[in-house]
Amino acid sequence: MLQQTTVKAVTPYYRRFMAAFPTVEALAQADIEDVLKLWAGLGYYARARNLHACARAVVARGSFPDCEEELLQLPGIGPYTAAAIAAIAFDRKASPVDGNAERVIVRLFAVEQELPDAKPAIRELAADLYPARRPGDFAQAMMDLGATVCTPKAPACGACPFAGSCAALARGDAESFPRKKKKPERRLRRGVAFVAIRADGHVLVRRRAPNGLLGGMTEVPTTEWSSDFVPADAAADAPRFSAPPGRREAAVSASLKVSWRRVPGVINHVFTHFPLELVVLRARLPKSAVAPKGMYWIDRQSIASAALPSVMRKVVSHALGEQS
DNA sequence: AACTCGTGGGC
DNA sequence: TGCCCAAGAGT
Numbered sequence: 518m519l520q521q522t523t524v525k526a527v528t529p530y531y532r533r534f535m536a537a538f539p540t541v542e543a544l545a546q547a548d549i550e551d552v553l554k555l556w557a558g559l560g561y562y563a564r565a566r567n568l569h570a571c572a573r574a575v576v577a578r579g580s581f582p583d584c585e586e587e588l589l590q591l592p593g594i595g596p597y598t599a600a601a602i603a604a605i606a607f608d609r610k611a612s613p614v615d616g617n618a619e620r621v622i623v624r625l626f627a628v629e630q631e632l633p634d635a636k637p638a639i640r641e642l643a644a645d646l647y648p649a650r651r652p653g654d655f656a657q658a659m660m661d662l663g664a665t666v667c668t669p670k671a672p673a674c675g676a677c678p679f680a681g682s683c684a685a686l687a688r689g690d691a692e693s694f695p696r697k698k699k700k701p702e703r704r705l706r707r708g709v710a711f712v713a714i715r716a717d718g719h720v721l722v723r724r725r726a727p728n729g730l731l732g733g734m735t736e737v738p739t740t741e742w743s744s745d746f747v748p749a750d751a752a753a754d755a756p757r758f759s760a761p762p763g764r765r766e767a768a769v770s771a772s773l774k775v776s777w778r779r780v781p782g783v784i785n786h787v788f789t790h791f792p793l794e795l796v797v798l799r800a801r802l803p804k805s806a807v808a809p810k811g812m813y814w815i816d817r818q819s820i821a822s823a824a825l826p827s828v829m830r831k832v833v834s835h836a837l838g839e840q841s
Numbered sequence: 842a843a844c845t846c847g848t849g850g851g852c
Numbered sequence: 853t854g855c856c857c858a859a860g861a862g863t
Contacts, residue, residue: 518859519858519859519860520858520859520860520861521846521847521848521857521858521859521860521861522847522848522849522858522859522860523848523849523850523857523858523859524858524859525849525850526848526849526850526858527859558847558848558849559847559848560846560847560848560849561846561847561848561860561861562846562847563845563846563861563862564846564860564861567861567862592861592862593860593861593862594861595860595861595862596860596861597859597860597861598859598860598861601859613859615858615859615860616857616858616859616860617858617859618859633842633843634842656859657859660859664858664859669856669857670851670852670856701843701844729845729846730845730846730847731846731847732846786847786848787847787848788845788846788847788848789845789846789847789848790844790845790846826847826848827847827848827849828847828848
């Protein structure tokens, strides 16, 4: 959970998750849908899928691996996490380097190479630093130093135990480290989201593809999201409903005429690699409306606990006229 | 090697 | 307000 995410953001999720899945066996037996529900809003959903797969792998092999090399084989456990578990949980000589420790090392040695190119060199420098005893405590101390003293902006060099040996500080420009490669421009993508509301308050949703962006999460139907999308072209992608079976001829289900109305305003959301602007269309459906193939209705209470990512919560709240 | 992959807080 | 950043990993 803590991969690329702050302790503050993680804490409530962690508590709920551990209450639901107190053991690796419990997690391994869970449905991915229930795992994603508890991850909804936290982001980077591949972590949830990987953690679930990881639990199953651990149960299958019969125990937790206790060395870096075997930990690396598990899904979702990369160089940092493998080293962190080895050092902290098993007191192994390993050097986990997170973003904080990375910054400490770079400044200590005034590494001129830009990130992320410098990562391998930084890891080697860190590996040379590991102490004779308590590798886990040392690793956590380096991370906490980066988080509280050797901060990205306005580092508190006066309070740093490395002040006397820091190459960046000696040069007088610690804050200018680490050097970073410029990021590619992120183009705005547009799309239209359809919020169909049944007379009893149920909302139409579907499941996203199991992998990729928001993989496995629940969403309201939308058009494609693309840079050259024209909202006026959305009608063709609107979900189509049929009237309930019965009365008319069984062979031909009558299509239900639906009036989509634009909800004033737009939803803006920022993903890591692109910003998104969604126009929201809303329609009221009779209680008898049949969900299109691959979609289903969920009630208000289920919306609250569903695997809806934040961007979809924004869309639904906006369409239901809730204050934000 | 360079992309992809979320979200919220801090300044 | 816009940008940076966070206990990174997978492809």
